[in-house]
Structures are given as structure tokens and as C-alpha cells.
Amino acid sequence: MTTPLLSVENLSVSFDTPKGVVEAVRGISFEVGQERLGIVGESGSGKSQTGRAILGLTPGRVSADRIEFDGIDLRNAPARTMRNIRGRRISMIMQDPRYSLNPVMTVGWQIAEAYRVHTNANRREAKQRALEMLVTVRIREPEKVYGLYPHQVSGGMGQRVMIAMMLIPGPDLIIADEPTSALDVTVQLQVLAILDDMVRDRGMGLIFISHDLHLVSSFCDRILVMYGGQIMEVLDTGAMHRAEHPYTKGLLNCLPDLARRQETLPVLERDADWLLSRDGAP
Amino acid sequence: MAPNAGGVKTSSDAAEQDALPVPPSPVLARVAAIAKHASSILLTFIGLTAITFIIGRVMPADPVLAIVGDRASQDVYDAVRLQLGLDKPLIQQYLIYLSNIAQGDFGTSIMTTRPVLDDIIRFFPATLELATIATIFGVLLGIPMGVLAAVNQGRLIDHIIRIIGLFGYSVPIFWLGLVALLVFYAGLGWLPGPGRIEVYYDGIVETRSGIILLDSALQGEWEIFRNALAHLVLPAAMLATFALAYIARMTRSFMLDQLNQEYILTARVKGLSEGAVIWKHAFRNVLVQLITIIGLTYASLLEGSVLTETIFAWPGIGQYITTSLFNADMNAVIGGTVVVGFCFVGINVLSDILYRIVDPRAHD
Numbered sequence: 001m002t003t004p005l006l007s008v009e010n011l012s013v014s015f016d017t018p019k020g021v022v023e024a025v026r027g028i029s030f031e032v033g034q035e036r037l038g039i040v041g042e043s044g045s046g047k048s049q050t051g052r053a054i055l056g057l058t059p060g061r062v063s064a065d066r067i068e069f070d071g072i073d074l075r076n077a078p079a080r081t082m083r084n085i086r087g088r089r090i091s092m093i094m095q096d097p098r099y100s101l102n103p104v105m106t107v108g109w110q111i112a113e114a115y116r117v118h119t120n121a122n123r124r125e126a127k128q129r130a131l132e133m134l135v136t137v138r139i140r141e142p143e144k145v146y147g148l149y150p151h152q153v154s155g156g157m158g159q160r161v162m163i164a165m166m167l168i169p170g171p172d173l174i175i176a177d178e179p180t181s182a183l184d185v186t187v188q189l190q191v192l193a194i195l196d197d198m199v200r201d202r203g204m205g206l207i208f209i210s211h212d213l214h215l216v217s218s219f220c221d222r223i224l225v226m227y228g229g230q231i232m233e234v235l236d237t238g239a240m241h242r243a244e245h246p247y248t249k250g251l252l253n254c255l256p257d258l259a260r261r262q263e264t265l266p267v268l269e270r271d272a273d274w275l276l277s278r279d280g281a282p
Numbered sequence: 283m284a285p286n287a288g289g290v291k292t293s294s295d296a297a298e299q300d301a302l303p304v305p306p307s308p309v310l311a312r313v314a315a316i317a318k319h320a321s322s323i324l325l326t327f328i329g330l331t332a333i334t335f336i337i338g339r340v341m342p343a344d345p346v347l348a349i350v351g352d353r354a355s356q357d358v359y360d361a362v363r364l365q366l367g368l369d370k371p372l373i374q375q376y377l378i379y380l381s382n383i384a385q386g387d388f389g390t391s392i393m394t395t396r397p398v399l400d401d402i403i404r405f406f407p408a409t410l411e412l413a414t415i416a417t418i419f420g421v422l423l424g425i426p427m428g429v430l431a432a433v434n435q436g437r438l439i440d441h442i443i444r445i446i447g448l449f450g451y452s453v454p455i456f457w458l459g460l461v462a463l464l465v466f467y468a469g470l471g472w473l474p475g476p477g478r479i480e481v482y483y484d485g486i487v488e489t490r491s492g493i494i495l496l497d498s499a500l501q502g503e504w505e506i507f508r509n510a511l512a513h514l515v516l517p518a519a520m521l522a523t524f525a526l527a528y529i530a531r532m533t534r535s536f537m538l539d540q541l542n543q544e545y546i547l548t549a550r551v552k553g554l555s556e557g558a559v560i561w562k563h564a565f566r567n568v569l570v571q572l573i574t575i576i577g578l579t580y581a582s583l584l585e586g587s588v589l590t591e592t593i594f595a596w597p598g599i600g601q602y603i604t605t606s607l608f609n610a611d612m613n614a615v616i617g618g619t620v621v622v623g624f625c626f627v628g629i630n631v632l633s634d635i636l637y638r639i640v641d642p643r644a645h646d
Contacts, residue, residue, distance in 0.1 A: 057550055079556075087553035094551075099544035104566045104642055114552045149642040165552070 004031035005173050005205045006054065006090075009066035013049045013058055013229075024049040024060060026229040026275070032173065036199065036206040038216035038237075040251065041226035042268075047209045050226075051175040055090060056082050070172065088118040091166040092175040093195075096182035097158025101150035107158075108134075108146030111165045118169045133164040137194050156187035160194060167198055173205040181210070192219060213251045225251070228275045247274065323631055330623040331383060335376050338616045348392055348610050388617030393609050398617035401602060406621065407492025408478060409591070409598035413583035415518045420525025421576055427526070428533025429568075433560060435538060443530060450527030459520050459593040466516060476595035479510050517594040521587055525579050532575045533568060540564040570641045577633030581626045 013025040025046040030037070039047045052058040054067060056074065067074040069090065072081065094100040102110060111133060112126035121129065127146070134142035137160040150158060159179060166174065176195065180188040196219065199206045210216050216223055217237045225232045225248045233245040243249055250268040338345075346363045367375060382388070388398035431443040466473040474480065478494055483506050487498045495514070498507040540546065541564055549563045588600040599618055606614035638644045 052547075055551060057547060083553045083555060085553070086551055092551045094544060094548060096544070100548045102545040102549070102563050102567070104570065104640070105563075106642075113554075117553050151643050162548075165548075169553075 004033050005070060006032045007066055007068045008050075008054070009064060011050065011053060011062070011064040011067065013046065013053050013060045013062050015060045024229055025053065028224075028226070028229070028231050030224055030231070030234075032205050032207055034203055034205050035222065036208060036220040038220035038223040039207060039209045039226060040211065040213045040216050040223055042211060045226040046229035047226050048177050051092060051177050051207060051209055054175065055086055055092060057086075084118075087114055087166070087171065088169045089171055090173045090175065091169070091171040092177060093159075093162055093166050093179045095178040097150065097153075097155060097162050098182070100162060101158060103150050106147050106149055107153060107161045108148075111146075111161065111168055114165045115168045129168060130164070133168045134161075136167075136198070137161070137164045138190075139164075154187075155183050156191060159183060159187075159191050163191070163195060163198065167202070170202070171204065173207070174199065175207045175209065177209045178211070179208075180215070181212075188215075213248075213254075227270070228272075230275055232274060245274075246271070323627065326627050327624070330627065331380055331620060332376070334616045334619050334623070335379050337619075338612050339372070339375075341610075341612060345612055348612070383620060388620070389613035391606065391611055391614040391617075393606055393611045393614060398614050401614060402599065402618060402621050403492065405597055405602040406599050408596055409584060409600065411493045411495060412514065412517055412521060412587075412590075412596065412598060413580060415514060416521035416525055416583055417576070417580045419518065419522035420529050420579060423522070424526040424529030425533050425572070427530040429537055429560065429565065431530065431534045432537035432541060440534075443534075447527040447531050450523040451531070455520055455524065455587070456589045456593055458523070459516070459590060462516050462520065463593070473515055474509070474512050476593070478513055478596060479506065480513075483509055517590050517596055520590050520594075521583055525583065528579055529572070529575060533572060536568045536571045537564060540567045543567075566640075570637065573633050573637045573640060577629050577636075581629040584625050584629070585622050 008031070009029045010027045011025055011029070012023065012027050015022045015024060024044075028046075028050065039050065041047045049058050049060060053060075053062045053064075054069075054074065056062075056077070062075075064075055069085065072085070074082070074085070077085070101107060108127065108130055111130040112123070115121060115129050116123075116126045119126075131142045131146060134145055139145050139157065139160060145153065145157065145161075150161075153161065159182075163179075179195065180191050183191060192215075195206075198204075206220075208216055208220050213223070213225075217240050220237055223235045223237060225235065225245065227247050233243060233248050235243055235248070240252065243252060246269050250266065253266050254268065345366060346359055346368065350358050350362050363369060367378060370378075386399050388402075390396065391398050391401055394401055427443050427446070431440045434440050463475065467475045487494065487501055487503050487506055490497050490500070494510040495507060498504070498510060537560075541560075543564075546559060546564055549559045554563070585600065587598075588604050590596065591598040591601040592604075599622060603615055603618040603622075606612075606618065
């Protein structure tokens with residue numbers, strides 16, 4: 001692993017609800033360098049809140065011993081510092097372009113805006129950059145797509161627009177929060193390939209959040225397996241078969257083997273005892 | 283109103299696939315859409331006239347009796363009845379009524395003995411002036427209040443704005459109007475009393491639009507302009523309070539809804555300032571919904587607020603129609619109702635067009 005871009009120590013996110021405090025993330029620690037880190041877990045495992053807490057964009061209460069990005073302490077950073085980091089240094093790709101793009105603005109304008117926030121570029125320069133970016137994410141008629149509204153583009157194209165928008169200011173770290181879960185299977189692979197190329201070409205760090213362990217293992221260098229707001233196991237993707245934790249094994253067995261006939265699918269094992277030991281991360 | 287009607291979409295999709303080799307001309311499609319829109323407006327107008335016609339005929343007040351009085355002889359009664367065309371079949375009466383309306387003829391008012399249209403032209407501008415200014419203030423104050431409340435949801439400022447809104451919404455306007463007159467006119471003497479203008483200024487400015495502010499400004503009578511403006515402050519403030527309360531409440535709820543959308547998170551991830559997130563991203567979407575609300579508020583104020591017009595002796599359409607109603611002056615009531623109805627439909631059409639311009643999802 002290279003020198004870490006981002007170090008997180010003992011991060012917790014909790015929500016005050018009328019029924020009491022809900023702990024979404026319970027004291028997790030990890031580091032990311034210029035690599036591709038996968039975070040895998042089921043719904044409610046706290047993986048999305050981890051991503052949002054890094055950017056300071058969760059409505060929940062965040063506490064951590066350390067959230068450090070490139071020497072900057074993000075825990076109590078002033079709003080101005082955070083705004084300069086968001087988009088420009090750390091960016092985030094969201095799940096569903098149907099909801100994550102503003103419905104009343106053209107997609108081109110939204111991409112250009114992401115560039116203009118962090119530069120002194122005028123409208124024309126920003127548009128030029130946005131058009132180039134559309135080409136980079138393999139959109140064939142950039143001039144035409146630039147003027148389209150989100151409801152006029154397909155899911156796959158919308159997600160490529162999202163990638164263009166989040167990469168245009170040239171961030172060092174990308175958090176991709178289920179970037180392909182809302183897409184058709186065939187489009188998923190195209191979008192992943194584009195994301196893969198761009199991360200590789202630009203030497204960015206990537207945090208890839210997903211519920212799909214197989215997808216993540218084919219795409220990332222390392223994987224954090226989360227359950228109940230804690231890290232269960234950290235794996236190198238080359239050593240998936242060496243997974244020890246019963247939860248990870250359960251996730252791996254979720255996909256039925258086409259070569260082997262199986263009458264019943266295994267039920268994912270969950271055990272509250274896993275959450276008792278606070279030293280989930282090795 | 284709904285931009286995507288599910289049922290319609292599938293059928294048009296199927297049609298599109300069938301007609302794939304020859305795409306339909308966009309100009310033709312646009313003309314067809316406008317024609318469809320225009321015909322639905324026309325139907326609404328016809329419905330409006332039909333309803334007012336029926337109401338005019340089923341009213342227990344006998345129009346002949348209202349003209350000739352109780353002590354007229356049977357001969358006179360019959361002659362007037364014949365003159366009014368009441369012996370003809372209903373459908374023919376309706377058609378005559380329709381063609382009269384088309385020519386701007388609403389009959390003669392018994393009360394004022396003038397053509398109803400002349401009366402409306404005299405009374406309506408007073409309401410138009412009041413309603414327009416009240417709506418402008420309602421929008422200018424209500425929208426920022428609603429946004430401020432939504433952004434600070436649950437904090438003190440939100441509660442204060444909610445209380446102001448509740449006040450504007452629930453305090454009876456006749457009480458508020460009287461108290462305002464008592465304080466600012468009778469007590470402090472800061473503002474003039476009821477009426478549109480002081481009596482001694484009456485008739486100096488030539489009536490062109492009937493809107494005193496506009497007429498006096500165009501003729502350079504600034505003293506009269508100031509006097510008319512001072513008269514307008516209290517009644518407009520009463521109506522604006524109501525408009526403001528409604529607009530602020532709706533803005534708050536629309537804004538909260540938008541702030542929870544995912545594209546807001548996107549905007550924040552991009553590093554936009556909170557002001558840009560709220561006003562550039564969320565508010566553009568709120569505006570789409572607000573257009574309809576503002577249109578409806580304006581239209582309802584144009585109906586004339588009888589209570590406000592009565593308290594402030596404001597010679598507006600609301601007062602005109604109500605007084606006519608109490609005198610069984612059906613020509614005036616129906617004429618006024620038709621004109622108000624036309625305005626209502628007209629403003630709805632206007633807000634519909636604006637909505638289509640602002641919301642790209644309604645373009646196609």
C-alpha cells in the first residue's frame with residue numbers, strides 16, 4: 001500500500017431518533033491510499049454513512065479519533081475548508097442518476113458548474129471542459145447531450161454524466177456509493193469500465209461502496225466487510241478464498257454456482273455476538 | 283397538470299415505435315398540443331357560461347318582477363317577459379345569452395340602471411389594483427420567509443415564522459382590518475381612512491385604466507398618486523397578510539421536500555456554498571410548484587375580498603357582486619361572476635404556460 005491519502009480512526013456515526021440513539025457506524029478504522037478499496041455490507045451496515053461522514057455530509061452525529069485527509073483534519077474543519085475539499089479533492093458518485101441529478105437543469109450545465117465552483121473559469125471555458133469530459137466518459141454526441149435534461153437521458157448515460165461531473169475538478173479521492181446498483185447489468189459493466197479507466201489514468205484513490213461482494217472483489221484491491229456498523233474482516237482481493245469470518249463466507253456463498261445443482265440457497269448467517277468485540281478491525 | 287401521466291405514456295410509446303421510420307413533425311405536434319390546450323380552455327368557458335346561465339334561471343327571484351315591481355298589471359308583466367325573451371325555449375335563451383356575452387352585453391343592472399359591463403369596468407380595476415399589490419407583497423415576503431423557515435427547520439426562526447403564518451391564516455380579516463384602522467388611522471393618524479382616495483381629489487385624474495396609481499402616475503399627478511398609495515396600504519396589507527401566510531407555508535413545505543432530495547446532496551458534494559445549494563438548486567425546483575400556488579392566490583384575490591372591500595369602503599368587484607346579490611340584481615351578479623370566472627381561468631392558463639416554461643419535464 002502507498003502512503004495513505006485518508007486515515008480514519010475509530011469513526012462512529014449515530015442518529016438521535018424518537019426511539020433512542022441509533023448507531024449506524026460503530027468505531028471503524030481504515031486507511032486509503034492511491035488504491036481501490038471496497039466497502040461491502042448489507043443495507044444498514046453503515047457503509048454509505050461512512051462515505052458521507054468523511055465529506056461531513058451526514059445528518060447524523062459524527063465522532064472519530066481521526067479523520068485526516070492529506071494532512072488536513074476533517075473532523076472540525078471550517079465550512080469553507082470543507083467546501084474546498086468537496087468536489088475538488090474528494091468527490092462522491094451517487095447511486096441513482098434519476099434522483100442525484102437536478103431535474104430542472106441541463107446535465108451539461110451541472111457538469112460545468114462542478115468545474116466552475118473550484119476554478120475561475122468563465123462559462124465558455126467551463127462548457128468546453130465539460131464537453132471534453134463527456135467525451136472522456138464515452139458519450140458520442142457531447143454537444144447534444146450537454147443540452148439534455150436528466151429525464152431525457154438513460155440510466156447508464158446519467159451515471160456517466162455523474163462520473164464526468166464528479167471527476168471534472170480532478171479530485172484525489174473518489175467515493176463511489178453503489179454507483180452501478182441502479183443500472184441494468186449490461187450497462188453496469190460499461191460504467192464500471194469507464195470508472196476503472198479514469199481512476200487508473202488519473203492515479204486517484206477510490207472507495208467503492210457496494211452490497212455486491214463479487215463485483216467488488218473483481219474491481220478492488222482490498223475489501224472491508226462491514227456488518228452492523230463495524231468492520232468484520234479486511235481482505236485482499238487476491239485472497240478471497242482465505243476469508244475466515246462466517247459473515248464474509250456467507251456473502252461469498254450467496255451467489256449460486258451454475259455448475260453445481262443446489263436445491264436451497266444458503267441463508268446468510270448473522271450473529272449479534274460479532275458486534276460485541278469492538279476490535280473488529282485487525 | 284401532471285407532467286407524466288403513466289397511462290398516456292405507454293400508448294404514445296407504442297405509437298412512436300409503430301411510426302419509427304417517419305418521425306412525426308415536431309411543428310405539427312406542437313400545433314396539435316396548442317389546439318388541444320385551446321379547446322380545453324374553450325370548453326371551460328362554455329361550462330362557466332352554462333352554469334351561470336342555469337343559476338340565473340333557477341334562482342327564485344323572478345327577473346320580470348324585479349324590473350316591473352309588485353304592483354304592475356298582468357299586461358305590463360307579460361310585455362316585459364316577452365321583451366326579455368323568457369317565453370322562448372331554454373336552449374334558445376342560452377344561445378342568445380351566449381351571443382350577448384360574446385358581444386360584451388351582460389344586460390342592464392337594475393340597481394345602477396347602467397349596462398353591467400360599464401359597472402364592471404368601473405369596479406374591477408379597484409380590485410385588480412388591490413389584488414395585484416397584495417399578491418406582489420405576498421410573494422416578495424412569503425417566499426423568503428418560507429425558505430428561511432425550511433432551512434432552519436425546528437429552530438426558533440422556524441417557529442416565529444410559523445406563528446406569523448398561523449396569525450395571517452386564522453385571524454379574521456374584518457377584525458384585523460378594524461384594528462388596523464383604529465391604530466393607524468384613528469389613533470396614530472399615520473394613514474388615511476377608508477376609500478381609494480380623498481374626496482377632494484376625486485375626478486381630477488382622468489380615468490383611463492381605472493387603476494388610480496397608474497392613471498395618476500401617467501398624468502404626472504404625484505400628489506394624487508401618493509394619496510392613493512397611502513389609501514392602499516392598509517387594505518393591501520390585510521390581503522397581503524393572507525397571501526403571505528399561504529405562500530410562506532407552501533414554500534416551506536415544498537422547500538423541505540426538495541432539500542431531502544438526493545440532488546441536493548450532489549450539489550453539496552460538488553462543493554457549492556449553502557446559498558447556491560438552496561437558491562440555485564432547491565429553489566428552482568420549488569419555483570415550479572409555487573407558480574400554481576401564486577396563480578391560485580392571485581385569482582382568488584381577484585374575486586374580490588368582500589370583507590376587506592367593505593371595511594375599507596373599497597369600490598371593488600366583490601362589493602359590487604354582493605350588493606347586487608342582496609338586491610336580486612341577477613344581471614349584475616351573473617355578469618360579475620362570468621367576468622371573475624374568465625379571470626380565474628385566464629390566470630390558470632397563464633400559470634400553466636409559465637409552469638411549462640420553467641419545468642423542462644413538461645416540455646415534451
